[in-house]
Amino acid sequence: xxxxxxxxxAGSGAxxxxxxxxxxxxxxxxxxIEQNAQPFNGSRGKGIQPRTLEIFEDLGFIDRMAxxxxxxxLLCQYRPDGxxxxxxxxxxxxxxxxxxxxxxxxxLPQFATEAxxxxxxxxxxxxxxxxxxxxxxxxxxxxxTARIEQETGEHVIRARFLVGTDGGRSxxxxxxxxxxxxxxxxxxxxxxxxxxxxxxRLNWHRFQLxxxxxxxxxxxLAGTDLFxxxxxxxxxxxxxxxxxxxxxxxxxxxxxxxxxxRSVPWSSVYTMNAxxxxxxxxxxxxxxxxxxxxxxxxGGQGLNTSVQDAYNLGxxxxxxxxxxxxxxLDSYEAERRPIASNMxxxxxxxxxxxxxxxxxxxxxxxxxxxxYRGSSLSMPGPAGSKVQAGDRAPDAPCRGQAGQRTRLxxxxxxxxxxxxxxxxxxxxxxxxxxxxxxxxxxxxxxDDNGHIAEAYGxxxxxxxxxxxxxxxxxxFSSDGLEAGLSRYLAHAPPS
Numbered sequence: 001x002x003x004x005x006x007x008x009x010a011g012s013g014a015x016x017x018x019x020x021x022x023x024x025x026x027x028x029x030x031x032x033i034e035q036n037a038q039p040f041n042g043s044r045g046k047g048i049q050p051r052t053l054e055i056f057e058d059l060g061f062i063d064r065m066a067x068x069x070x071x072x073x074l075l076c077q078y079r080p081d082g083x084x085x086x087x088x089x090x091x092x093x094x095x096x097x098x099x100x101x102x103x104x105x106x107x108l109p110q111f112a113t114e115a116x117x118x119x120x121x122x123x124x125x126x127x128x129x130x131x132x133x134x135x136x137x138x139x140x141x142x143x144x145t146a147r148i149e150q151e152t153g154e155h156v157i158r159a160r161f162l163v164g165t166d167g168g169r170s171x172x173x174x175x176x177x178x179x180x181x182x183x184x185x186x187x188x189x190x191x192x193x194x195x196x197x198x199x200x201r202l203n204w205h206r207f208q209l210x211x212x213x214x215x216x217x218x219x220x221l222a223g224t225d226l227f228x229x230x231x232x233x234x235x236x237x238x239x240x241x242x243x244x245x246x247x248x249x250x251x252x253x254x255x256x257x258x259x260x261x262r263s264v265p266w267s268s269v270y271t272m273n274a275x276x277x278x279x280x281x282x283x284x285x286x287x288x289x290x291x292x293x294x295x296x297x298x299g300g301q302g303l304n305t306s307v308q309d310a311y312n313l314g315x316x317x318x319x320x321x322x323x324x325x326x327x328x329l330d331s332y333e334a335e336r337r338p339i340a341s342n343m344x345x346x347x348x349x350x351x352x353x354x355x356x357x358x359x360x361x362x363x364x365x366x367x368x369x370x371x372y373r374g375s376s377l378s379m380p381g382p383a384g385s386k387v388q389a390g391d392r393a394p395d396a397p398c399r400g401q402a403g404q405r406t407r408l409x410x411x412x413x414x415x416x417x418x419x420x421x422x423x424x425x426x427x428x429x430x431x432x433x434x435x436x437x438x439x440x441x442x443x444x445x446x447d448d449n450g451h452i453a454e455a456y457g458x459x460x461x462x463x464x465x466x467x468x469x470x471x472x473x474x475x476f477s478s479d480g481l482e483a484g485l486s487r488y489l490a491h492a493p494p495s
Contacts, residue, residue, distance in 0.1 A: 002158065004157045009031065010163070012114075014113060019288070019310035022311060045302055046221060065106065077208075189272065190229065190241065191270070217229070231249070378471075379475075387475075389472050397451050
């Protein structure tokens with residue numbers, strides 16, 4: 001039976017682009033289609049959390065992303081009497097550590113984030129296909145037959161798998177008849193990218209002169225000359241989003257006549273929902289990103305959760321296409337759906353706090369503690385370790401035996417698994433798709449400042465197996481290592 005491609009991806013937002021980049025670097029054939037004629041041009045998801053920055057490092061474009069954006073500004077909150085208070089957006093100043101190289105979120109408007117991702121995808125030889133709409137599909141035990149509509153007419157694509165990353169109104173989710181329960185949160189809001197005068201670009205300006213429903217937030221967008229305007233509005237009625245209309249709107253909510261909107265490149269009015277799909281997979285078809293979960297924007301969680309969905313799914317699809325048991329794909333929903341459920345609770349809680357004038361974001365929002373301890377892919381390890389199977393594998397600066405400084409994240413970078421041996425006496429036989437690295441005074445990596453020992457808390461003779469997505473699969477002792485690895489990798493072999 002012939003196939004046109006291995007994976008058809010419907011939707012070229014952040015989730016679709018992440019999956020495409022990951023598949024491209026693994027040599028998996030795919031097609032990335034997008035029903036719109038051109039890329040999304042709004043700022044909507046403007047915060048890149050530290051865990052997502054780690055993913056972007058692995059995918060090869062973190063420095064380009066950081067150069068395009070910048071740090072979050074201070075929050076300036078204006079009181080009704082005209083006075084104001086300037087404070088950090090986070091609960092305290094956060095600084096990088098050896099184990100966590102990215103401490104604070106990066107601000108980059110969504111259109112710029114996706115532009116960097118498309119550039120990385122082009123470097124890998126692939127491009128989204130715009131003006132291409134998925135209009136139907138059927139699946140069987142071997143693959144998916146999809147119908148797509150282009151200007152030239154309707155065409156058929158035969159793929160082994162289909163992934164819907166096609167947003168909150170997902171065609172794929174509807175076609176699969178997956179329920180999308182949740183609630184409408186009773187909040188309608190505007191978000192607009194504007195050029196204006198009258199405010200500095202040093203602060204995120206928040207005005208609330210009366211009830212929470214009358215607030216307006218105006219944030220300078222790093223890397224651009226734009227500001228993002230956010231504000232709740234009445235549940236019904238038309239909103240004038242022209243420059244003159246937004247100028248009047250802002251002046252009414254700030255009592256300031258010096259803030260003047262000059263242009264509005266993009267704007268939207270939306271009603272906030274918190275919804276989670278009942279399933280992430282039906283047969284050979286998957287959903288990811290906003291197709292699987294929608295939420296209020298508070299806390300900057302949505303784009304990040306979407307990227308991490310795709311990052312979790314990509315290596316598993318590649319492994320199955322290379323011969324791994326298809327049951328490996330069951331772990332995608334099992335691992336990612338609970339993460340989204342918790343994210344919805346966090347975003348909804350932060351929405352309630354924002355209504356009361358609190359916008360502080362704690363460690364939970366940075367997503368560094370998310371993990372999969374209960375996953376079928378996490379092997380229980382020795383008691384007392386600082387990290388356990390299912391945890392994010394920490395970074396750690398160290399030295400290569402040849403003399404150059406390096407980091408564990410540099411060792412992890414790429415589509416492979418990594419097996420770290422700490423002060424071990426013997427080295428296991430090579431395993432295809434697994435990079436074996438030993439640590440010690442006479443080994444490949446020298447932990448001369450003790451950062452690896454501090455981050456992992458492992459004992460001499462122990463081995464740590466790290467998944468392609470940077471999570472710990474298991475911790476093994478030297479005794480029986482090869483047998484334990486063989487049993488584990490039989491269920492989740494490297495692609």
